[in-house]
Amino acid sequence: MEPRPGKRKSESNLDTYKVLLLGDAGVGKSSLLRRYTEGIYSISIDATVGIDYRAKILNCEGKTIKLQIWDTAGQERFKTLTQAFYRSCDGICIVYDIMNRNSLISVEQWVRQAKQCAPEDIKMVLLGNKTDDEKRREISYDEGYQFASSLGLTFFEVSVKENSYIDEGFYELATQIKKVKDGKMKKDDEAVVLKPELVNPENLNNPSSQSKCC
Numbered sequence: 001m002e003p004r005p006g007k008r009k010s011e012s013n014l015d016t017y018k019v020l021l022l023g024d025a026g027v028g029k030s031s032l033l034r035r036y037t038e039g040i041y042s043i044s045i046d047a048t049v050g051i052d053y054r055a056k057i058l059n060c061e062g063k064t065i066k067l068q069i070w071d072t073a074g075q076e077r078f079k080t081l082t083q084a085f086y087r088s089c090d091g092i093c094i095v096y097d098i099m100n101r102n103s104l105i106s107v108e109q110w111v112r113q114a115k116q117c118a119p120e121d122i123k124m125v126l127l128g129n130k131t132d133d134e135k136r137r138e139i140s141y142d143e144g145y146q147f148a149s150s151l152g153l154t155f156f157e158v159s160v161k162e163n164s165y166i167d168e169g170f171y172e173l174a175t176q177i178k179k180v181k182d183g184k185m186k187k188d189d190e191a192v193v194l195k196p197e198l199v200n201p202e203n204l205n206n207p208s209s210q211s212k213c214c
Contacts, residue, residue: 014057014066017177019170020085021071022110023095024103028129031160032095033071036170041161051085060174067174069093086117090177092124093170096144098157099136104128104147111151123176125154127169132159 021029030052034040037054052071057064070089072082094110096103107126114122126148128139141157148155154176156169 016066017090019069019091020089024106027095027097027103035160091173095127098128098139101138125173128157131157132161
């Protein structure tokens with residue numbers, strides 16, 4: 001069925017939260033993104049070269065928003081390419097593979113780079129992927145949770161194959177971003193307060209006695 005006229009325009013008017021998807025190569029970022037945005041699971045997906053982009057419309061605490069998710073290449077030679085995207089992003093989702101300890105160790109580097117390049121109030125979540133393969137697990141849930149807590153990150157274990165806890169992870173990130181944006185709007189509203197000029201009624205009829213502003 002063809003979309004009704006005006007649908008794309010209405011989506012363009014939604015509040016958009018830009019999210020970066022980070023993590024080492026092979027942790028399943030591209031599969032995660034496709035599963036979340038399209039509901040599709042594919043065993044083999046070509047490695048991302050540069051940047052890939054997809055969007056997801058969701059209801060976040062009673063407000064319809066658009067998550068604009070950018071899948072960055074995990075290879076070292078592409079890390080400088082992602083730095084330009086940090087400045088304009090609202091949230092970051094870092095992914096590691098529970099069967100690959102090195103991918104968890106790399107998370108600290110990704111967090112360090114994000115704090116250096118992204119806005120100060122950036123929100124981040126950590127996702128431990130591939131929980132469907134427990135026999136090959138190298139990193140326990142408790143270890144992942146403690147590691148995330150030490151870095152100040154919200155933590156979820158997910159499975160792209162079983163489609164478990166992916167929605168919850170992105171929803172939590174969207175909720176955190178919304179709180180930041182709502183807080184900024186409140187501060188902006190409070191800042192727009194007109195200060196009444198202090199005028200001495202006795203000087204209104206005596207121009208020469210009125211003070212000059214310099």
